[in-house]
Amino acid sequence: MERGHQDDFDRQDRIEVRANGPLEGAVAIGGAKNSVLKLMAACLLTEGTFVIRNVPDIHDVAVMADVLRAMGVSVSRVGDALTIERPEAIIPEAPYALTEQLRASTAVLGPLLAGIGHARVALPGGDDFGPRPIDMHIAGLEAIGCRFEISGGDVHAAADNLVGNSVLLEYPSVGATENVMMAAVRAKGTTVIDNAAREPEIADLAGFLNHMGGHVIGAGTSTITVDGVEELRPVEYTVVSDRIEAATFMAALGVATGEITLVGARLDHMAILCRKLGEMGVRTSSDPDGVWAMCSGRLRSADVSTLPYPGLPTDCKPLLVAMLSVAEGVGIVTENLFSGRFRYVDELVRMGADIRTEGHHAVIRGVDRLSGAPVRASDIRAGAALVVAGLAADGITVVSDPHHIDRGYEDFAGKLSALGADVCHERPGD
Ligand code: UD1
Numbered sequence: 001m002e003r004g005h006q007d008d009f010d011r012q013d014r015i016e017v018r019a020n021g022p023l024e025g026a027v028a029i030g031g032a033k034n035s036v037l038k039l040m041a042a043c044l045l046t047e048g049t050f051v052i053r054n055v056p057d058i059h060d061v062a063v064m065a066d067v068l069r070a071m072g073v074s075v076s077r078v079g080d081a082l083t084i085e086r087p088e089a090i091i092p093e094a095p096y097a098l099t100e101q102l103r104a105s106t107a108v109l110g111p112l113l114a115g116i117g118h119a120r121v122a123l124p125g126g127d128d129f130g131p132r133p134i135d136m137h138i139a140g141l142e143a144i145g146c147r148f149e150i151s152g153g154d155v156h157a158a159a160d161n162l163v164g165n166s167v168l169l170e171y172p173s174v175g176a177t178e179n180v181m182m183a184a185v186r187a188k189g190t191t192v193i194d195n196a197a198r199e200p201e202i203a204d205l206a207g208f209l210n211h212m213g214g215h216v217i218g219a220g221t222s223t224i225t226v227d228g229v230e231e232l233r234p235v236e237y238t239v240v241s242d243r244i245e246a247a248t249f250m251a252a253l254g255v256a257t258g259e260i261t262l263v264g265a266r267l268d269h270m271a272i273l274c275r276k277l278g279e280m281g282v283r284t285s286s287d288p289d290g291v292w293a294m295c296s297g298r299l300r301s302a303d304v305s306t307l308p309y310p311g312l313p314t315d316c317k318p319l320l321v322a323m324l325s326v327a328e329g330v331g332i333v334t335e336n337l338f339s340g341r342f343r344y345v346d347e348l349v350r351m352g353a354d355i356r357t358e359g360h361h362a363v364i365r366g367v368d369r370l371s372g373a374p375v376r377a378s379d380i381r382a383g384a385a386l387v388v389a390g391l392a393a394d395g396i397t398v399v400s401d402p403h404h405i406d407r408g409y410e411d412f413a414g415k416l417s418a419l420g421a422d423v424c425h426e427r428p429g430d
Pocket of ligand 1 (some may be wrong): 033034035037104132133135136137138171173174175176197289308313314315337338339369
């Protein structure tokens with residue numbers, strides 16, 4: 001590399017990884033990103049002071065806090081607890097400058113409609129996985145009395161009277177299920193959401209709403225019944241543990257081998273994933289502290305197909321592809337949720353992986369070792385997968401754009417290092 005380019009590279013925020021033998025010890029799994037963002041939105045439902053505990057210190061939470069602040073809500077953090085004070089009057093608007101950074105900010109729609117009766121939310125647009133429409137959110141909310149108009153890139157929404165109704169989702173969309181639940185909780189009468197998403201984060205949101213005085217029954221199954229109530233109250237609540245963060249450390253264990261405890265993790269939220277990991281050679285079991293996991297030899301290949309919960313999570317796919325890159329044999333991975341989620345594959349190939357993609361499928365022939373290389377993170381899980389791959393590579397892997405990883409992981413490099421990995425997050429500005 002020429003000196004000028006080398007200097008630029010040295011100034012960049014990056015994660016450096018070197019293989020360093022088996023992982024050992026305990027790692028604390030934080031609260032689920034995909035739950036806490038929705039709980040924060042749900043605080044818009046009523047005036048008062050909420051406290052949410054077990055909140056990971058990640059960039060997406062910081063952006064959601066900014067979304068709330070832009071509405072006039074106060075958000076402060078002490079340790080792992082967020083205090084959210086929602087005043088009586090708020091500005092029910094989410095600007096593009098924030099929604100484009102965080103697609104999950106569309107979760108404010110339901111609570112704003114139920115809590116204030118109108119909202120203006122900038123459409124966030126697509127991302128690296130492909131288009132991210134919100135047509136099902138809108139259809140579900142329309143069914144209970146909301147009206148929508150899209151102009152100037154914004155969704156303008158209003159609801160004078162929310163009235164319970166049957167909502168049949170075309171697909172078990174996580175975001176649509178949550179938005180309808182958060183609006184229906186204040187509707188007049190009963191809403192029945194059929195073909196609802198079943199993720200543990202949906203059950204966590206239902207727990208939060210019920211704590212507030214809502215009546216949500218059946219969350220975690222594909223039929224959710226919401227009996228509207230007239231009043232809700234602010235609450236204190238602890239976020240469910242992050243199954244995708246837990247899966248990330250199990251993937252790291254798979255490529256590095258070793259024995260670890262995932263403190264606070266829930267095996268019951270990862271049943272199909274753990275069965276697949278078992279096929280590949282990672283043993284897991286429930287532990288009084290969370291989940292115990294061990295891997296003692298080279299991984300074996302397996303076929304993988306992503307599906308809505310309780311199926312294999314699409315968010316785990318890049319991690320599984322990284323594992324299959326060094327497993328013995330050939331594995332076929334099929335993506336069923338998002339149209340294009342294989343961008344990180346080119347980076348793994350640069351590290352010596354043998355992967356071919358065709359539409360929704362990837363065929364991965366495991367190689368003995370990868371070779372460390374400069375690679376670029378393109379989203380949260382793809383970035384984490386590149387770090388995981390670096391644990392099975394000769395030489396140094398340098399992952400640039402690690403801000404994608406910071407969106408969803410609190411101190412990822414620090415937690416891996418504490419397990420014995422040689423991973424360092426270089427922040428030249430620090
Ligand atoms: C959530 C998670 C994300 C995870 C995904 C699937 C958060 C913040 N994000 O995203 O990490 O990968 O669930 O488990 O919780 N769709 C439509 N129209 C809609 C809504 C969705 O066509 O109105 C499509 C999407 O483009 C996608 C599929 O349905 O192809 C799944 O989306 P959905 O379940 O809604 O995922 P998110 O809530 O966006």
